[in-house]
Amino acid sequence: MIAILLTALLVQIPVVLNADVGWLLTVNEKILDGRKFGVDLFESNPPLSVYMYMPAAMLGRMTGIAPEFIVIVLVIAEISGALFVIDRAAAAAKLGARERSLSTWSFAFLLAILPGTIFGQREHIAVIALTPFVAITALRWRGLDPGRVAILAGVGAGLAMSIKPFFALVAGLPIILSALRQRSFRPLFTPEAWTAAIVVISYGAVVVAVFPAYLSTYAPMVAEAYLPIRRELSALLPIPIAVIGASLGFLRLSGPQNLKMGSAAIPWLAASVGGAASFLLQGKGWPYTAFALCLFAITAPLLQVGTKTLRAPVVIGGLATVVAIGLYLSSPAPGFPPLQARVQAYVKHPRLLTITDHIGLGHPLVRQIDGVWVGSSCAQLLAAGAMLRENSSQPSEGERARLDSIIEFERQQLLADVRNGRPNVILVDTSLLSSFPFDWLAWANSDPELRMELSRYREVEDVGRVRIFVDQSNSER
Known part of the structure; x- marks a missing residue:
């Protein structure tokens, strides 16, 4: 795990951080200089999307270290925290050492290496925070108890939904499916679900109290002019169809039982479908908005086949698919010449x-x-x-x-x-x-x-x- 995270750190250091991270670091530096968000600084995303980069801006000023590097280090630290929560939940559920190790290695790779050039983006940070919540939902799906660490997962999910409300679909579909399967409302009222709801409501109260100008002036203009900008559905659908289709295909190849309702892969597939819904609802078609879709679609078969012996063509096809998804996530936006x-x-x-x-x-x-x-x-x-x-x-x-x-x-x-x-x-x-x-x-x-x-x-x-x-x-x- 440490080797994977250090590799991500070394890979990201020479890579120019994406446009969004560069802009949001600049915004926070302006705020530190006395400018006011929502009054004389404007950003289309909610306040948490801006202020989540404030620690990097502040540490950069205090230490003289480039804030871009600090973002990389802080994201690696967040990934480590997410892996810790996932592993502690697995230990509380009494999973075997081999399954726990596979889970840790898999998520270290998927959260640190797969993002490529979208590393440190809002969606990347939000999905890291959200992953332990989905992992704990998957444990409860199997009838296992994740222990008290589930509350930390709830905090992460609440923060992810505060960064972008669309992530409620990623967190919500697996637990709704659990409720339907059990014919009970109990999966909707777990400690982690309550914690996530409290975090979201608290964040909403803070926004109303601290950023009234953003809510009254800028947010309505964003809703009027920015949110309706979207690509045609026909241009958006191929990505979810291809990614989820590939996930289903590999689950089918690894064993028919992986597609039954009781399969441990189902919660991960549901989270991927939630990511697909988020991607379609946002409608922009930018690769980073498909990160949740891609990560959980890979997770569903990966955690099922990791302990099995597979034919070489299946392994090669799986690796090729993961590489293709990574290249898609890092594909450059319509850009500008070197300036x-x-x-x-x-x-x-x-x-x-x-x-x-x-x-x-x-x-x-x-x-x-x-x-x-x-x-x-x-x-x-x-x-x-x-x-x-x-x-x-x-x-x-x-x-x-x-x-x-x-x-x-x-x-x-x-x-x-x-x-x-x-x-x-x-x-x-x-x-x-x-x-x-x-x-x-x-x-x-x-x-x-x-x-x-x-x-x-x-x-x-x-x-x-x-x-x-x-x-x-x-x-x-």
Whole structure:
């Protein structure tokens, strides 16, 4: 187990953390500088998704160590904690040493190695926290008692659902299936289920009390303009069908009993189906949103066949499937050309701003070039969603007015960022949601005040879909 975790640590150190982690570390550094979340810093996800990276930002300032490295270490520590809870529950249930070892090695690999480039992402952290809860549900499915450590699993599940409410499907489907199987409500009221519910309710109360501005101002705009952005169902379905189909296939090959209702694999399959439902409901199609689906789909046959002797073709096919899933999870998003050297050729350590709907244009680029982010959000994502809704549907007059106000809100935030942040480099995208050609500069210039502010900048280069603008008063080439 230690070897697997150390391998993950060594693999992740030279890997550039993904755009979301880079942005959220930057947000927390801004908060430490005195900015207020939901007032002058905006993020589409709930507050816990932001503040969960605060320990890394604070430790980075206290020690001088790069926060990116601290994130890796803290996630490895979280994985170790999850493995400890799973093993203690297995020991309380009196499982054999071989089964416990297989479980520990399997989850060490699946939680630390399989994520690849999504390591440290919100979904990755949430699934780590959620896995002990599913493991304890699987023990109860077998009629075993996981002991008092189940309460810790409940805390993890509550935090996972607080990070993203969609994870309630992953945690809930296995226990609902247990209730149906037993024809009893008892599986719904276990100590871990009560603990998870208390954590979620407590978190909701904290959000209402501490972040009223986020709830009253920004969250409604997110619901109006961001959540409806989704891909067609026909484009989303192939992933769940392929992954769950492969899981069922390997369970069938390893033994017909693995697909019976009483099989120990059923809770893991149910969690995977919950992950599939979460993936489809979010509708974005980003690989990291399928992590729960993939991890629990692999777990279902892996824990069943690990103690058996299998034919070589089955083993090779299983390994190939796991590798394919890992490559899918780490597949790059529609991206941008390399910009580090090009930006630094004009300004060293720039004050950077972007005009785009894509978080990946400015992050983690600003950290890679040791620049200063001067924006109040990662991108103009809400404006993009509002414009897409206006052009692709027929909103009512009231809906159109709300969408127009969201677009204007984003434009005014951009104006404030340019005025107050005084960026010396602005990167302008030429694509809407990485799917349609779009003139973001013209969108910004439609506001007279913003056009006047942007007139100070001259375009020095265009690289692929990105136009680079530099403050004309900047003398450094």
